Amino acid sequence: xxxxxxxxxxxxxxxxxxxxxxxxxxxxxxxxxxxxxxxxxxxxxxxxxxxxxxxxxxxxxxxxxxxxxxxxxxxxxxxxxxxxxxxxxxxxxxxxxxxxxxxxxxxxxx
Amino acid sequence: xxxxxxxxxxxxxxxxxxxxxxxxxxxxxxxxxxxxxxxxxxxxxxxxxxxxxxxxxxxxxxxxxxxxxxxxxxxxxxxxxxxxxxxxxxxxxxxxxxxxxxxxxxxxxxxxxxx
Numbered sequence: 001x002x003x004x005x006x007x008x009x010x011x012x013x014x015x016x017x018x019x020x021x022x023x024x025x026x027x028x029x030x031x032x033x034x035x036x037x038x039x040x041x042x043x044x045x046x047x048x049x050x051x052x053x054x055x056x057x058x059x060x061x062x063x064x065x066x067x068x069x070x071x072x073x074x075x076x077x078x079x080x081x082x083x084x085x086x087x088x089x090x091x092x093x094x095x096x097x098x099x100x101x102x103x104x105x106x107x108x109x110x
Numbered sequence: 111x112x113x114x115x116x117x118x119x120x121x122x123x124x125x126x127x128x129x130x131x132x133x134x135x136x137x138x139x140x141x142x143x144x145x146x147x148x149x150x151x152x153x154x155x156x157x158x159x160x161x162x163x164x165x166x167x168x169x170x171x172x173x174x175x176x177x178x179x180x181x182x183x184x185x186x187x188x189x190x191x192x193x194x195x196x197x198x199x200x201x202x203x204x205x206x207x208x209x210x211x212x213x214x215x216x217x218x219x220x221x222x223x224x225x
Contacts, residue, residue: 031212042203042216043154050212087153095159095167096142096207098214103153 002026004101006088011107012078020073020104022088030091033098034062034073037085046073083108113137114206116217123194124225131189131220133204139184140206144214145177148201160187194224
């Protein structure tokens with residue numbers, strides 16, 4: 001079956017660093033996505049990993065280990081506007097469809 | 111670039127009526143569009159995959175006769191919720207992708223309320 005796991009909620013302090021973990025088990029694998037979603041809005045693309053290693057994009061970085069079925073999203077220099085839900089999604093095959101995790105609600109406190 | 115629009119953004123309808131939601135890719139041709147449903151504080155649940163010019167592929171448990179999907183062109187897909195009931199009230203989001211990339215671009219979503 002297909003399964004994506006990530007923590008439900010996390011809290012962090014403004015200016016700090018937070019790491020959101022995601023583990024996945026899928027029948028196939030063609031990449032791992034991270035999306036940010038603010039309440040009542042559509043998800044926005046943050047990152048895509050298909051090879052092992054770290055991809056850095058400004059304050060956000062994403063890591064993938066295919067052998068471990070594991071990814072994390074790293075957010076640096078947290079800002080209040082980073083309070084949102086972060087969705088981990090795996091592409092299990094060639095159709096392009098994504099299997100989403102439950103989402104991690106991040107609350108950034110002053 | 112890569113903008114996806116949805117219309118309407120909010121709709122309220124009475125039980126038993128049908129509602130059509132449009133999803134458009136504004137600046138690219140979308141060979142595949144996806145329809146998701148999202149309940150409050152929950153993640154996205156894929157309903158169906160829609161390829162231009164062919165029948166949609168529905169996920170297990172999604173009633174194809176209730177949720178009619180049409181992908182008439184490379185820039186437009188529609189979702190029609192037929193004979194809507196209050197339990198169909200939800201946030202419906204579409205996404206689109208090209209054949210060259212795996213990334214999906216999401217629309218702003220449609221909030222459907224059935225009274």
